[in-house]
Amino acid sequence: MTGTVTEKIINEHIIEGKIAPGEEVALKIDQTLTQDATGTMAYLQFEAIGIPRVKTELSVSYVDHNTLQTDFKNPDDHRYLQSIARRYGLHFSRPGNGICHQLHLERFACPGKTLIGSDSHTPTAGGIGSFAIGAGGLDVAVAMTGMPYRIKYPTIVGINLTGKLPDWVSAKDVILEVLRRIDVKGGVGKVLEYFGPGVKTLSVPERATITNMGTETGATTSVFPSDEVTKAFMVAQECGDHWVPLEPDADAEYDEIIEINLSELEPLAALPHSPGKIKPVREIAGLEVQQVAIGSCTNSSLRDLKIAANILKGHTVADNLHLSINPGSRQVVEHLIESGEMRYLVAAGARILENACGPCIGMGGAPSSHAVSIRTFNRNFEGRSGTKDAQIFLVSPEVAAATAIKGVLTDPRDLNDYPPIEMPQQFIINDNMFIRPLPPEESASVEIVRGPNIKPLPDFPPLPGTLEGEVLIKVEDNITTDHIMPAGAKILPLRSNIPEISKYVFEAVDPGFPARALDKSGGFIIGGDNYGQGSSREHAALAPKYLGVNAVIVKSFARIHLANLINFGIVPLTFKDAADYESIALGDKLEVFIGDLRSDVKLRNLTKDKEIELTHSLSQLDAEILKIGGKLPWVKAKVAK
Ligand code: MIC
Ligand code: SF4
Numbered sequence: 001m002t003g004t005v006t007e008k009i010i011n012e013h014i015i016e017g018k019i020a021p022g023e024e025v026a027l028k029i030d031q032t033l034t035q036d037a038t039g040t041m042a043y044l045q046f047e048a049i050g051i052p053r054v055k056t057e058l059s060v061s062y063v064d065h066n067t068l069q070t071d072f073k074n075p076d077d078h079r080y081l082q083s084i085a086r087r088y089g090l091h092f093s094r095p096g097n098g099i100c101h102q103l104h105l106e107r108f109a110c111p112g113k114t115l116i117g118s119d120s121h122t123p124t125a126g127g128i129g130s131f132a133i134g135a136g137g138l139d140v141a142v143a144m145t146g147m148p149y150r151i152k153y154p155t156i157v158g159i160n161l162t163g164k165l166p167d168w169v170s171a172k173d174v175i176l177e178v179l180r181r182i183d184v185k186g187g188v189g190k191v192l193e194y195f196g197p198g199v200k201t202l203s204v205p206e207r208a209t210i211t212n213m214g215t216e217t218g219a220t221t222s223v224f225p226s227d228e229v230t231k232a233f234m235v236a237q238e239c240g241d242h243w244v245p246l247e248p249d250a251d252a253e254y255d256e257i258i259e260i261n262l263s264e265l266e267p268l269a270a271l272p273h274s275p276g277k278i279k280p281v282r283e284i285a286g287l288e289v290q291q292v293a294i295g296s297c298t299n300s301s302l303r304d305l306k307i308a309a310n311i312l313k314g315h316t317v318a319d320n321l322h323l324s325i326n327p328g329s330r331q332v333v334e335h336l337i338e339s340g341e342m343r344y345l346v347a348a349g350a351r352i353l354e355n356a357c358g359p360c361i362g363m364g365g366a367p368s369s370h371a372v373s374i375r376t377f378n379r380n381f382e383g384r385s386g387t388k389d390a391q392i393f394l395v396s397p398e399v400a401a402a403t404a405i406k407g408v409l410t411d412p413r414d415l416n417d418y419p420p421i422e423m424p425q426q427f428i429i430n431d432n433m434f435i436r437p438l439p440p441e442e443s444a445s446v447e448i449v450r451g452p453n454i455k456p457l458p459d460f461p462p463l464p465g466t467l468e469g470e471v472l473i474k475v476e477d478n479i480t481t482d483h484i485m486p487a488g489a490k491i492l493p494l495r496s497n498i499p500e501i502s503k504y505v506f507e508a509v510d511p512g513f514p515a516r517a518l519d520k521s522g523g524f525i526i527g528g529d530n531y532g533q534g535s536s537r538e539h540a541a542l543a544p545k546y547l548g549v550n551a552v553i554v555k556s557f558a559r560i561h562l563a564n565l566i567n568f569g570i571v572p573l574t575f576k577d578a579a580d581y582e583s584i585a586l587g588d589k590l591e592v593f594i595g596d597l598r599s600d601v602k603l604r605n606l607t608k609d610k611e612i613e614l615t616h617s618l619s620q621l622d623a624e625i626l627k628i629g630g631k632l633p634w635v636k637a638k639v640a641k
Contacts, residue, residue, distance in 0.1 A: 006193050032056050092435040098356070102329045110242045118140040119535075129226030136537075156191050156255050159196075161194055161197070179216055189220065192214050192222040216275040289321050290321050291322050293374075295358060325352050325353065365385075374395055455500075468591050475526070485537055501539055517548050526581070566625055567625070569625075573603075576614060
């Protein structure tokens with residue numbers, strides 16, 4: 001069979017649908033993962049569906065986001081998740097074990113397998129050749145019942161890598177170069193598949209840095225082939241038995257091709273406040289910096305921290321800044337301790353934080369007022385760091401470590417020789433912070449532990465044929481889920497309590513929104529292009545729904561958020577003519593005739609006495625799900641049958 005890696009994996013997993021870009025296809029899902037911030041909701045939904053045990057080959061519940069325990073809420077959620085894993089046959093990764101994507105890559109990901117995860121950076125596993133997609137928690141709950149996951153058949157973009165990265169330039173610069181070319185919505189509806197002679201020059205964790213941050217282009221996923229480098233990595237992780245070769249055929253055809261010569265790349269940075277705003281570091285070097293943070297699921301592998309350690313060796317972190325480090329996993333830390341390289345980090349003055357997401361999601365490590373913070377992370381949306389007026393730049397570990405020494409943003413090529421790093425032939429395998437699934441005969445009697453922060457799921461009624469209400473908010477292009485439903489140390493612990501968390505919807509954009517929405521008994525959100533980019537958090541749909549929002553009308557949507565809106569019974573509509581966006585204002589009274597959602601939709605603006613045409617990309621199934629009030633009632637009915 002000829003084909004790309006993407007086609008080969010989809011062909012092996014397709015259950016329903018037509019193979020043509022834009023057509024809906026249903027895929028069998030082999031593996032799922034969740035993390036704690038989206039997991040509590042996903043498992044509340046899984047419980048509500050009512051099947052006795054997960055039906056996937058492997059499902060893992062990780063704890064890595066809500067690890068700051070300032071009161072009972074987060075630790076209660078962790079106990080709930082642990083009891084769920086024991087009751088329903090999941091692997092459980094205990095807090096402190098590491099970041100879900102890094103751990104999954106080290107211990108569970110396999111070439112050729114499908115994986116969906118309730119986290120938008122699930123494509124990290126594409127670095128090993130998994131077809132790994134980020135999804136809302138409810139879609140992951142449904143996949144755990146053994147039902148397929150539906151995607152729009154993607155356009156397949158081949159990224160032809162040639163050459164070899166020069167010293168001081170690393171995988172982060174490859175994905176920043178991709179973002180420079182296609183920006184934060186250039187990947188929507190697409191899979192970014194890497195191929196070409198440059199692939200073999202990149203290790204699996206380097207490939208994973210690239211597929212991880214492919215999310216920031218809006219792509220459905222990113223994937224690398226599985227080759228001898230993949231095999232060596234899996235053998236070193238004692239997972240060699242699960243390796244399979246998976247390469248594109250010589251005559252594979254891509255819908256589009258992007259050429260990247262690795263030898264020509266240079267250190268790049270994403271400027272505030274978008275991962276798509278890219279400039280060479282040399283053009284902005286010299287900027288005074290107050291914080292450097294190394295870590296996150298993009299750049300916290302052993303390779304990344306080794307390079308940072310060896311750059312910092314014998315130096316002290318500059319007086320004017322703080323350096324924090326969040327290792328990706330305990331395996332990374334155990335290696336750094338064994339090799340002695342942890343000492344270089346500690347001696348240089350780095351603040352070694354937990355093996356968790358940490359500052360990446362505003363869980364500690366907020367920068368000072370107006371600070372410039374240089375981070376190896378994947379997102380620099382305004383306010384996400386916890387400090388609204390901070391300026392966040394996204395860079396490679398090489399740039400971050402060089403900057404930590406110099407105190408100003410530094411092109412690492414200005415340092416002396418590139419330090420050699422030695423990677424182990426064999427990784428230290430210590431799985432003692434994973435709790436394995438219980439056998440069915442023991443798991444059935446496990447009691448679920450629920451703390452007072454875990455509130456029951458709200459119920460939503462079926463939608464009427466005509467939606468009425470006021471425009472509750474009107475926002476611009478590229479609104480992120482961090483704008484809609486912020487995270488951070490104060491709000492993240494409320495993820496299993498919808499009434500409470502809904503008080504923070506649009507907090508940084510318009511803090512009056514929740515009260516206004518409740519006061520007006522719901523209404524509409526109007527937005528621009530790429531509405532809902534960023535995270536997979538379904539709370540960005542669930543909480544507005546709780547406040548009474550029944551439709552979001554925008555120029556275009558980001559993929560995961562669109563699916564989440566449908567899942568919770570909010571109708572996602574787009575302007576047929578984008579210019580109509582201008583004709584609607586905050587407070588306008590609208591009537592939207594959705595009918596059976598089989599065709600276009602009419603909007604009557606009662607305030608302006610004007611009619612406009614709206615459209616949508618809903619399949620028949622989506623329409624059915626929306627009309628009955630969301631995916632949970634739909635799936636419950638299906639399972640009951
Ligand atoms: C993120 O990076 O924004 C998160 C936190 O990992 C989210 C998930 C969440 O909101 O819990 C994601 O990327 O999906
Ligand atoms: Fe965690 Fe940040 Fe990765 Fe999201 S992007 S999973 S918050 S490390």
